[in-house]
Structure formats: structure tokens, C-alpha cells
Amino acid sequence: xxxxxxxxxxxxxxxxxxxxxxxxxxxxxxxxxxxxxxxxxxxxxxxxxxxxxxxxxxxxxxxxxxxxxxxxxxxxxxxxxxxxxxxxxxxxxxxxxxxxxxxxxxxxxxxxxxxxxxxxxxxxxxxxxxxxxxxxxxxxxxxxxxxxxxxxxxxxxxxxxxxxxxxxxxxxxxxxxxxxxxxxxxxxxxxxxxxxxxxxxxxxxxxxxxxxxxxxxxxxxxxxxxxxxxxxxxxxxxxxxxxxxxxxxxxxxxxxxxxxxxxxxxxxxxxxxxxxxxxxxxxxxxxxxxxxxxxxxxxxxxxxxxxxxxxxxxxxxxxxxxxxxxxxxxxxxxxxxxxxxxxxxxxxxxxxxxxxxxxxxxxxxxxxxxxxxxxxxxxxxxxxxxxxxxxxxxxxxxxxxxxxxxxxxxxxxxxxxxxxxxxxxxxxxxxxxxxxxxxxxxxxxxxxxxxxxxxxxxxxxxxxxxxxxxxxxxxxxxxxxxxxxxxxxxxxxxxxxxxxxxxxxxxxxxxxxxxxxxxxxxxxxxxxxxxxxxxxxxxxxxxxxxxxxxxxxxxxxxxxxxxxxxxxxxxxxxxxxxxxxxxxxxxxxxxx
Numbered sequence: 001x002x003x004x005x006x007x008x009x010x011x012x013x014x015x016x017x018x019x020x021x022x023x024x025x026x027x028x029x030x031x032x033x034x035x036x037x038x039x040x041x042x043x044x045x046x047x048x049x050x051x052x053x054x055x056x057x058x059x060x061x062x063x064x065x066x067x068x069x070x071x072x073x074x075x076x077x078x079x080x081x082x083x084x085x086x087x088x089x090x091x092x093x094x095x096x097x098x099x100x101x102x103x104x105x106x107x108x109x110x111x112x113x114x115x116x117x118x119x120x121x122x123x124x125x126x127x128x129x130x131x132x133x134x135x136x137x138x139x140x141x142x143x144x145x146x147x148x149x150x151x152x153x154x155x156x157x158x159x160x161x162x163x164x165x166x167x168x169x170x171x172x173x174x175x176x177x178x179x180x181x182x183x184x185x186x187x188x189x190x191x192x193x194x195x196x197x198x199x200x201x202x203x204x205x206x207x208x209x210x211x212x213x214x215x216x217x218x219x220x221x222x223x224x225x226x227x228x229x230x231x232x233x234x235x236x237x238x239x240x241x242x243x244x245x246x247x248x249x250x251x252x253x254x255x256x257x258x259x260x261x262x263x264x265x266x267x268x269x270x271x272x273x274x275x276x277x278x279x280x281x282x283x284x285x286x287x288x289x290x291x292x293x294x295x296x297x298x299x300x301x302x303x304x305x306x307x308x309x310x311x312x313x314x315x316x317x318x319x320x321x322x323x324x325x326x327x328x329x330x331x332x333x334x335x336x337x338x339x340x341x342x343x344x345x346x347x348x349x350x351x352x353x354x355x356x357x358x359x360x361x362x363x364x365x366x367x368x369x370x371x372x373x374x375x376x377x378x379x380x381x382x383x384x385x386x387x388x389x390x391x392x393x394x395x396x397x398x399x400x401x402x403x404x405x406x407x408x409x410x411x412x413x414x415x416x417x418x419x420x421x422x423x424x425x426x427x428x429x430x431x432x433x434x435x436x437x438x439x440x441x442x443x444x445x446x447x448x449x450x451x452x453x454x455x456x457x458x459x460x461x462x463x464x465x466x467x468x469x470x471x472x473x474x475x476x477x478x479x480x481x482x483x484x485x486x487x488x489x490x491x492x493x494x495x496x497x498x499x500x501x502x503x504x505x506x507x508x509x510x511x512x513x514x515x516x517x518x519x520x521x522x523x524x525x526x527x528x529x530x531x532x533x534x535x536x537x538x539x540x541x542x543x544x545x546x547x548x549x550x551x552x553x554x555x556x557x558x559x560x561x562x563x564x565x566x567x568x569x570x571x572x573x574x575x576x577x578x579x580x581x582x583x584x585x586x587x588x589x590x591x592x
Contacts, residue, residue, distance in 0.1 A: 296343025400438030441469025503543030
């Protein structure tokens with residue numbers, strides 16, 4: 001899970017904290033690089049750059065004097081259960097065995113924390129947990145940091161394993177991992193910590209070529225500067241519509257690509273060029289990606305608080321538009337989320353003084369105002385690399401009002417009016433781009449649920465330019481054949497009843513990668529995709545975006561929750577994507 005520089009350097013020092021045991025610091029090997037279009041820096045005092053360092057837990061000689069060595073290093077009773085996502089084994093950095101007291105490990109870099117990843121292992125059916133805390137005042141005060149926990153591997157001798165991904169607030173200069181006591185003695189381990197910091201120290205950020213290992217996955221560097229101009233916007237024409245077709249420069253255009261839900265997020269783990277460099281090589285006709293342009297309620301998101309915007313997060317979105325465009329890939333950008341992932345409509349509701357449910361979002365004045373102000377901010381955003389406002393950038397294929405907006409408990413007229421008003425609001429600011437709903441395609445008495453979002457009627461609104469639908473047969477309890485009919489029916493309804501382009505914004509078949517039946521599950525998915533793509537080519541569906549395209553650097557064995565992910569080694573699935581992307585995009589003319 002990464003390499004460590006041969007020459008270890010005392011980078012982190014221990015800090016005393018108010019726990020019953022001591023704290024520890026340790027040296028980290030460097031693996032930062034100046035990739036992704038920016039310069040790595042030219043010496044101390046220069047522009048800060050991001051560098052990622054790895055604590056692989058093997059070396060106890062570099063620990064600070066304040067370390068409690070009794071809780072550091074291998075736990076001889078449980079080391080055999082400390083497994084990395086790839087199945088390899090290693091000692092733990094911090095152990096907590098049969099105690100009800102807190103144990104803490106503190107990191108204190110010469111720079112500002114950006115993000116961190118760590119592996120946490122704990123014994124099933126015993127109390128206690130791990131929490132991550134951050135400090136902006138050198139450890140005088142602490143607050144909880146936001147942590148995404150992804151469980152990996154199976155239960156081994158009652159041990160569970162999780163990867164912890166953390167984004168830190170701006171200005172964070174101390175971080176501590178605390179193995180908490182709980183109500184009864186329990187066992188826990190922390191190991192293999194990867195930390196990304198913003199630093200001006202060239203010794204930390206730019207290892208010499210002879211020392212530099214293969215870089216570990218790290219967030220898109222935000223401390224470096226990418227030089228660009230309006231000339232870097234490669235697309236000359238906006239995507240438009242003519243009848244039931246997407247058009248570019250007056251010629252019919254078809255789109256095939258995928259989703260990547262984390263690429264516009266500070267802890268995305270890989271750069272836009274890494275993702276697209278992989279997938280445009282594997283699928284040369286890939287010409288669209290669907291990427292979130294929303295995020296509410298956390299310090300690292302686009303909108304941490306109502307009406308407050310995170311410039312650092314917006315700069316990453318700037319870079320996504322810049323890099324995707326240069327690789328000939330357009331973007332579908334949802335502007336909110338019906339679900340609570342990354343805040344979404346539930347966060348707007350929580351902020352509001354009056355709203356109580358997601359249905360209230362459509363009518364609550366506070367929610368509507370905050371959402372519209374955010375939308376305006378995105379549309380009028382001037383890209384710091386190209387100098388082009390988003391509303392003037394043809395790299396954007398279309399805006400979606402939200403990801404999978406449902407009527408839910410709202411009556412249909414309320415939902416329809418919000419859709420109409422919001423689409424018209426977007427068009428009052430942006431005359432260049434198409435607008436769609438981002439919906440799943442439900443309708444009353446359909447084969448999936450009974451949501452009243454009404455695929456045909458809602459997409460018939462004048463301000464909506466294209467018909468969005470999604471497909472998840474496993475979750476919806478449909479067969480592969482029923483999924484094929486879902487595609488055919490929604491494409492035909494878009495073309496014949498609405499008279500607008502129809503595009504499949506998300507679709508997937510589940511693959512559980514644990515256990516002994518992985519090959520058969522992968523084959524089932526490949527067969528399903530072949531049937532669905534063939535139907536899209538036959539029906540001339542105007543766009544297809546599979547969920548979701550990952551890279552090998554994103555640790556597929558840790559993402560067991562993401563049953564729809566496609567990785568570069570899934571060769572049979574990729575062959576289908578490659579073949580049918582060529583056929584689907586070949587139905588039209590140029591998309592430049």
C-alpha cells in the first residue's frame with residue numbers, strides 16, 4: 001500500500017495529550033511528487049505544495065521521546081490478524097489491548113494537514129472505537145474530524161478491518177488518532193497511516209530522483225499552480241439539441257462514458273489525469289464523465305455552511321474542468337443530491353429553521369434561496385486556470401438539477417413546479433448549456449416503486465432539454481432482461497412521447513468481490529452490460545454513463561461497499577465498454 005523512502009526523516013514529533021497513556025510520533029518516508037501539471041517548488045519559503053508521507057509502522061527507532069512505547073509497535077498476540085487490503089501482513093503502529101483507557105497517537109507536521117488515510121483493526125463484539133481529531137492551535141484544543149470508514153476483507157478470527165479516510169479543516173496543524181475506551185476491555189490496532197500535508201519544505205515535498213519511490217495515491221495537489229488560459233478550452237461548440245438528438249455544430253452527437261463520484265472532492269485519492277489517462281487509453285471513444293458539482297455541510301466541501309463557499313474545493317473543480325476538457329471529455333454536472341451523501345438536500349433541510357423533510361426542500365424559502373445562490377455561484381464561477389466562467393465553457397455538456405431528485409412525499413405539482421422554476425432559473429443565468437433533471441426515470445405504477453416524479457410529464461417541461469434515467473436492477477429487483485426493457489422503454493418514451501434526447505446517466509450490476517464466486521459474478525455483469533449496450537445502440541439512446549470507473553490505485557479490495565465499481569483489470573467488462581462505446585458514439589458525428 002505504498003513505498004517509503006530509504007532515508008527516513010524525523011518529520012513528525014510527539015505531542016503530550018490528556019490521555020491515560022502517552023502519545024507517540026514517528027518519522028514518515030516521503031512519496032510526494034509535483035505531478036498534475038504544477039511545479040513541485042524551488043526551495044524553502046516558496047509556494048506551498050502537497051506531499052504525501054507514509055508511516056508503514058515498521059520502524060520504532062525514530063519515535064519521539066514522549067512516545068509510550070508500550071502501546072507502539074507489534075502486538076505479538078494479534079499481529080497475524082493485521083492485514084492490509086491487498087492481503088499482506090504488517091505490524092501495527094498503535095495497539096490497545098484489554099484496556100478501557102484511551103490511547104492516542106499524535107502527528108504534528110511542519111506544514112498544514114490536507115488529508116490522511118489509515119488502517120484500523122478491531123476485535124468484534126468488544127467495546128471501544130477509533131476517532132480522529134484535528135487541531136488548528138498546536139494541540140491546545142481538539143475537534144472531531146470528518147471520517148469516511150470503508151470496511152475491507154472478511155472477519156478473520158473475529159477481527160474486523162477498515163480504511164479510514166479523513167479530510168482536515170483549513171489550518172489544521174495537529175492530528176491525533178484516539179483508540180477510545182468503551183465500556184469494557186477490547187483490542188484495537190492502528191496501522192499504515194498515509195498523510196498529505198501542504199508544506200514549503202523542499203526536503204519533504206521533493207525527494208531527489210534517486211530516492212523517489214513510486215508515488216502512493218494522493219489527493220490532487222492543491223498547493224501547486226497550473227498555468228492556463230482560455231486557449232486551453234479545447235471544445236469549440238456547446239452541446240445542443242435538435243428534436244430528439246443531441247447535436248454539436250449541427251451534427252447528431254452520442255455520448256458514452258462513466259461516473260466518478262470522488263474526482264471533484266479534496267480526498268479523491270487520484271488526479272483527474274490519472275483517471276482519464278487510464279480510461280481514455282482503455283476506452284478510446286469515452287467522451288463524457290458525470291461528476292458531482294455539489295457538496296454541503298463539511299469544511300472541505302464546496303458549501304461548508306449556508307452561503308459560504310470553500311475556495312480550495314472550487315479550485316479543484318476548476319482543475320477537473322480544465323483537465324477533462326484537455327482530454328476531450330465533456331462533463332455532466334449535478335448541482336445537488338437528493339440523498340445525504342456529501343450533504344445534499346438533507347443538509348439544506350437540516351440548516352433550515354422551518355423545513356423538516358426532503359419534501360419541504362421544494363417549497364422552503366431558506367432552502368430554495370441557499371440552493372439558488374449556490375447554483376449561481378457555480379454557473380458564474382471563473383475558472384482560475386482558464387479564466388473562463390463555467391457558464392461559458394463548452395466542456396460542460398449539461399447541468400442536472402440534482403442527483404436522482406424524487407418527488408418522495410411531496411405532491412407531484414409541487415415537485416413539477418420546483419423543477420420548472422429551477423430549470424428556468426439556470427437558463428436565466430446560462431444561455432449556453434443544456435439542463436436536465438438527473439432523475440432515475442420513475443413514474444406511477446411502474447415496475448420500480450411508485451415515486452411520483454413522472455419521467456415523461458416532468459421532462460416535457462420547456463426548460464428541460466433532455467430526459468435522464470438510471471438503472472440498478474439488483475437494487476430494484478429486476479432481471480437483466482427487465483433492465484434491457486427499461487432502457488428500451490425509456491429511450492422510446494424520450495424520443496416518441498417527449499421528443500427530446502434520452503440518456504442513461506447511471507447504471508450498474510453488482511459484483512461482490514469477496515468469496516469464491518467472483519469470476520461468475522464478473523461474467524454475469526459483463527453479459528448484462530453487453531445486453532444493455534446492445535439495446536442502447538439499437539434504440540439509439542443518446543448517452544450512456546456507467547457507474548463507476550475507478551483506477552487500480554483506488555484499492556478495489558477496500559471498496560467492498562462499491563459493488564458497481566469497474567477497475568482496469570476487469571478486462572471482459574472493459575472489452576464491452578470499448579466495443580459499444582465505439583458503436584454508440586459512432587452513431588453521430590464529431591463531438592468537438
